[in-house]
Amino acid sequence: SQTIHQWPATLVQPVGSPLSLECTVEGTSNPNLYWYRQAAGRGLQLLFYSVGIGQISSEVPQNLSASRPQDRQFILSSKKLLLSDSGFYLCAWRSGATNEQFFGPGTRLTVL
Amino acid sequence: AQSVSQHNHHVILSEAASLELGCNYSYGGTVNLFWYVQYPGQHLQLLLKYFSGDPLVKGIKGFEAEFIKSKFSFNLRKPSVQWSDTAEYFCAASGAGSYQLTFGKGTKLSVIP
Numbered sequence: 010s011q012t013i014h015q016w017p018a019t020l021v022q023p024v025g026s027p028l029s030l031e032c033t034v035e036g037t038s039n040p041n042l043y044w045y046r047q048a049a050g051r052g053l054q055l056l057f058y059s060v061g062i063g064q065i066s067s068e069v070p071q072n073l074s075a076s077r078p079q080d081r082q083f084i085l086s087s088k089k090l091l092l093s094d095s096g097f098y099l100c101a102w103r104s105g106a107t108n109e110q111f112f113g114p115g116t117r118l119t120v121l
Numbered sequence: 122a123q124s125v126s127q128h129n130h131h132v133i134l135s136e137a138a139s140l141e142l143g144c145n146y147s148y149g150g151t152v153n154l155f156w157y158v159q160y161p162g163q164h165l166q167l168l169l170k171y172f173s174g175d176p177l178v179k180g181i182k183g184f185e186a187e188f189i190k191s192k193f194s195f196n197l198r199k200p201s202v203q204w205s206d207t208a209e210y211f212c213a214a215s216g217a218g219s220y221q222l223t224f225g226k227g228t229k230l231s232v233i234p
Contacts, residue, residue: 068221108153
């Protein structure tokens with residue numbers, strides 16, 4: 010069966026510091042991968058998605074970037090964090106057969 | 122542009138009350154519809170989905186949703202809620218074959234014992 014991992018689970022970083030959040034998927038190959046940010050009362054905002062290695066689509070201009078160095082690895086990064094980057098970041102993968110997305114446990118990022 | 126609207130931000134019910142959470146979507150063409158639930162401290166997980174066929178869809182834990190094409194709606198229902206249904210519920214939509222899901226802002230449900 011497929012599983013999706015995210016780490017770290019929580020992170021506290023100072024303003025201006027870099028960021029790297031990792032997401033890996035097991036049990037499937039060539040998945041579509043997604044990064045979302047969840048903010049209270051705002052639902053889930055799609056940040057990036059990837060249909061293959063090295064292919065990244067950005068949905069919203071951000072202080073963030075994404076990379077997919079391997080088939081089942083998706084990384085969310087920032088060179089310099091802003092206070093507004095605080096939030097709950099979710100990674101997801103999509104089943105091509107059902108168009109359903111499966112979500113990871115998320116990373117709670119606090120920027121101070 | 123595609124959009125999904127959820128009518129209620131926070132719903133408070135007593136146990137055994139009936140539940141209906143509203144969801145409207147704006148999409149051109151064939152649409153796939155989903156309800157996700159996020160229990161406190163847990164992953165976002167799928168409650169139910171609609172792709173085609175019977176517009177009344179049954180999901181896990183006694184939830185169901187009805188796709189009404191003429192109203193662009195996909196409301197979530199449960200005849201009798203339990204305290205364990207306390208969670209945040211998200212409606213989502215996707216164009217058929219699309220890579221992307223568009224989510225509503227979510228409805229927080231609090232069930233009082």
